[in-house]
Amino acid sequence: MSSSFYTGRHGSLLLEGVKVAQVQNWTLNTSVSLLSTKTLGETDDQFIVDSRNTSGSCRVLYYADGANSAGRFISKVIKARDGDNQNAPLFQGDDVAGEEERSDLRLKVDDGSADGRYIQMRVFITNITLTMAVGEIFAADISFQSHGAPNLVNL
Amino acid sequence: MAFPTFVPTSRSFESGDYPVKTFKAQNGAEHRILYGSNRTNMKLSLSYANITDAKAEQFLDHFDEVQGTFQTFHISEELRGGWEGSKDALGAGTHGNRYRYEQAPQMTQVRPGVSTVTVNLIGVI
Numbered sequence: 001m002s003s004s005f006y007t008g009r010h011g012s013l014l015l016e017g018v019k020v021a022q023v024q025n026w027t028l029n030t031s032v033s034l035l036s037t038k039t040l041g042e043t044d045d046q047f048i049v050d051s052r053n054t055s056g057s058c059r060v061l062y063y064a065d066g067a068n069s070a071g072r073f074i075s076k077v078i079k080a081r082d083g084d085n086q087n088a089p090l091f092q093g094d095d096v097a098g099e100e101e102r103s104d105l106r107l108k109v110d111d112g113s114a115d116g117r118y119i120q121m122r123v124f125i126t127n128i129t130l131t132m133a134v135g136e137i138f139a140a141d142i143s144f145q146s147h148g149a150p151n152l153v154n155l
Numbered sequence: 156m157a158f159p160t161f162v163p164t165s166r167s168f169e170s171g172d173y174p175v176k177t178f179k180a181q182n183g184a185e186h187r188i189l190y191g192s193n194r195t196n197m198k199l200s201l202s203y204a205n206i207t208d209a210k211a212e213q214f215l216d217h218f219d220e221v222q223g224t225f226q227t228f229h230i231s232e233e234l235r236g237g238w239e240g241s242k243d244a245l246g247a248g249t250h251g252n253r254y255r256y257e258q259a260p261q262m263t264q265v266r267p268g269v270s271t272v273t274v275n276l277i278g279v280i
Contacts, residue, residue, distance in 0.1 A: 035205040035266070035269065036164075037164075037205050037206075039161070039162040040162055040165070041238075050266055
């Protein structure tokens with residue numbers, strides 16, 4: 001019986017259903033918070049589940065291309081003001097007319113099958129840090145927060 | 156329906172006092188008159204963190220049954236769980252008191268199906 005391991009070579013990331021090129025890494029963190037039910041006189045903590053939080057981050061290298069993937073991420077958050085108005089829209093989804101607030105993000109592991117293994121969720125991009133430094137490639141560090149539980153999980 | 160018997164997650168107790176009236180003269184001398192032999196006005200605050208809504212509801216039901224802050228009632232031994240001193244030290248009965256609600260139970264919904272309830276009781280003769 002052989003075992004399959006996966007490396008960074010098998011990883012990819014899809015934003016709004018489109019594969020993002022030049023992703024250097026992605027991470028996903030799911031945490032569960034607990035509520036203590038320990039009462040007076042008991043020695044050891046006891047818990048019930050309260051809630052779950054899923055968030056993550058990725059690093060996307062910037063490169064000059066018409067369909068620049070890092071630029072697609074960046075443009076969801078960093079937007080120019082609207083005319084004389086000092087404000088800019090906060091919507092991050094593709095449906096601008098529908099004022100869609102969230103984006104679709106799929107974290108994928110290519111296992112050779114058609115769809116691969118993946119987690120897909122509706123996310124808010126909560127932070128983008130652009131880093132330009134001597135001797136390094138211009139890159140965007142992006143953090144995201146899942147809105148609710150993932151839509152699809154196939155791991 | 157008796158007062159719910161769950162062990163609380165935290166408890167605070169004020170022992171109350173004897174009915175004493177104090178008179179102070181202009182020269183600073185103090186005179187005290189003891190009006191009764193029973194300590195009263197003890198306050199017991201019980202907090203039940205993260206209990207089921209069904210349990211929380213029992214406090215609301217009991218509050219209705221005793222007509223809010225009107226009627227008095229006894230509390231059970233379970234409420235003193237974790238206390239290793241004399242059980243009657245936290246009670247009101249030793250001094251001829253019974254507890255009543257000092258105010259309505261306070262309920263905070265923590266998540267669906269789970270609530271935290273705080274109950275404040277006061278001992279009265």
